[in-house]
Each structure stands twice: as structure tokens, then as C-alpha cells.
Amino acid sequence: MYGVKKVLGISGGYKGFYAHNTIPLTPKTVNDIHKRGGTILGSSRGGHDTIKIVDSIQDRGINQVYIIGGDGTQRGAYKILEEIGKRGLKVAVVGIPKTIDNDIPVIDKSFGFDTAVEEAQRAINAAHVEAESVENGVGVVKLMGRYSGFIAMYATLASRDVDLCLIPETPFYLEGPGGLFEFAERRLKENGHMVIVIAEGAGQELVTESIQAMHKQDASGNKLLQDVGLWISQKMKDHFAKQKTMGITLKYIDPTYMIRAVPSNASDNVYCTLLGQSAVHGAMAGYTGFTSGLVHGRQAYIPFNRITEGQNTVVITDRMWARLLSSTNQPSFLIAKSVVEENMKEEEDSFNL
Ligand SMILES: Nc1ncnc2c1ncn2[C@@H]1O[C@H](COP(=O)(O)OP(=O)(O)OP(=O)(O)O)[C@@H](O)[C@H]1O
């Protein structure tokens, strides 16, 4: 449509700008890629060196850069835009929101999220089948979501087989009235089985407390998480073993990388077409420094500064989380926390008098 003769793919993420050869992209080479999982270009964590990246853009005579990835990637794209501006180059920089975590703000959803929710159903279903097959069966499924629990929340809502969904945005506790163990005992007495879905970033403060974790980061600066799925499974087993009145059989399923690796589903394929085409139309129309996305169902160009100023997380006072709570009937875990906070505040106030 625009008569473009040359499209280069940069391999291996930001590092690829200055460490790898480029991959020529033609209609023929990309013809089937939507049917495969993963990425033909490859990806990486860390390695963003703005100066070297813009040097490479300049040296290669690139005039439009399309950057595909999550919230970290979009932050990196903004830095590239700023450096391009400083150098006065005529190069358009465009972001395409792709991450299963759905943690990019402003837009309705990121490419990949829908697929992840759909694929998670298979793991939840397996956990349910296993739990239902034995007396007091418990299925635990861990899903991705470092800081945002969208996959866990939507997968739970879609499945209806989940009894308890735990996400990073809402704290929980195990012991005592209103706690997880009390709820699990009740649910097992009522139904004879239960399924727990836990996002990888949930309850990290509890895990850290109990296994003295070190505060490590990956190359991109993201916090490295402890396996909360294993942790909660062990805690459940220990609790019911100690309590002796009810023996449980627990199966833990970690489908996280299997979910991330599947080809995108039909709805994500359509969304991707929309994102890609709009991104190109925007750059060709002369815009730069924007991420392409749907906002309230309408195609929009969102300036990088709006995309990078926050992270999309589940708002637990919003209706979607309320819908989840009423669908699972799980405890909100908020009452005890607010009582503890209130008591601490009272203690502090009396100390300050
Ligand atoms: N603030 C930032 N400035 C510059 N580059 C960044 C920044 N944050 C992240 N990046 C770079 O963006 C790339 C991807 O970041 P990250 O590993 O956090 O993944 P992401 O894009 O958030 O996607 P996901 O977490 O969904 O896999 C990395 O190369 C990282 O160095």
C-alpha cells in the first residue's frame, strides 16, 4: 500500500540493535508466523542501551521503528524516541503492546492476554478433574502475572471451577478466622474438592518471610519471584497433616510457560492485525511516539508518556473483582488486614500522645 521495499527484523530484543544481524522480513517470511507460538525474532531481558540503539538506527538509515513488547519494552521505546528527538532525526517510533500479563495501562488489553486466559482453562480443567476424582482433592494452578493478576482473574471468571483466586493486588493470610485454611476446610466439607488459582506474584511477602528469599532481579530489573504455587501447596499439605481431622490429596500444576508458548488464538490474531495495521498507518501519516491500541473498543494512538506513567493492575474495588468474589464466594481477606492496620494506627497514636 505504501510501496515499502525493505523491512528489517531486529533479533533478540533491544540487544539485537547492536549485537546481531538483522532478519529481512517479507510477506513470504512472515506468512505463517501467526500459527506458531513464540517469536521468529527472539527476545531478551535487559540490554537496553539507548545511545547504541539510536546509533544503530542512524547507521542503518532506518526511518520507522516498530517496537513490540510489554510495559518495560514501551519504556525503552520512549527512551529511544527522546534520544531521536535530541539528535533531530526524522525517525518514527511506534509501540505495539504485546504481553500476556495485560499490565500496559490505558489500552483495553494487550495482544496475547486473551490467548493466555483461554489456554489457562486447560490447566484449570485438569486441576478440577484431578481434584474431583479423589476425596478432599485440592488442585492448585499457578498462572503468570508478576504484578498484575489479570490472567488469574479472567481465567477464574471464565472457568467457574475455581474456588479461590489469589492475585498480587490483594493480600491474603493463611491462619485464623477469615483466613485461607478456614475457607479451604469449609469448601472441602461442602464440596469434597477445591481448585485454587494463584498468580505468580501473589503473596510474595508471605513466601519471602518463610523462605528468607533474597531480593534478586532479572536483567530487565524485574523482581525475581519465589514459586508461590509450590509454597502454598506445601502450606496446605502441612496444615491438613497437622490438623489430622481431614486428609487432603493435593496436585500442583504449573502451566505458565506452556501457556506463554502457544500460538495466539483467533481473537488475538484479529487484534494483532488491527494493532499492526494501525501502527503502520499512524507512522505513515506522520505520527511518532505512540503506542497503538484499543481504548474502550476504539482504535487509538496513545502517546508514550501516557503508556509509561503507570502499570495496569487489577483494581480490587472495581466491579470485575467484585464479580469474581461473588462467583467464587472466597473471603476478601481485607477485613482482618484493615483491623490489623487500624490497631497499629491506634497503637501509634497512643504512643505519640
Ligand atoms: N525503564 C526502562 N528503560 C529502558 N529500557 C527498559 C526499561 N524497562 C525495561 N526496559 C527494557 O525493555 C526490555 C523488555 O523489558 P522487560 O523484560 O521488563 O519485559 P516487558 O516488555 O515488560 O514484557 P514482559 O514482562 O511481558 O515479558 C528489556 O530489554 C529491558 O531492558
Ligand SMILES: O=P(O)(O)OC[C@H]1O[C@](O)(CO)[C@@H](O)[C@@H]1O
Ligand atoms: O522467566 P522469564 O522468561 O523471564 O519470564 C517470566 C515472566 O514473563 C512474563 O510472563 C511476561 O512475559 C511474566 O508474567 C513472568 O514473570
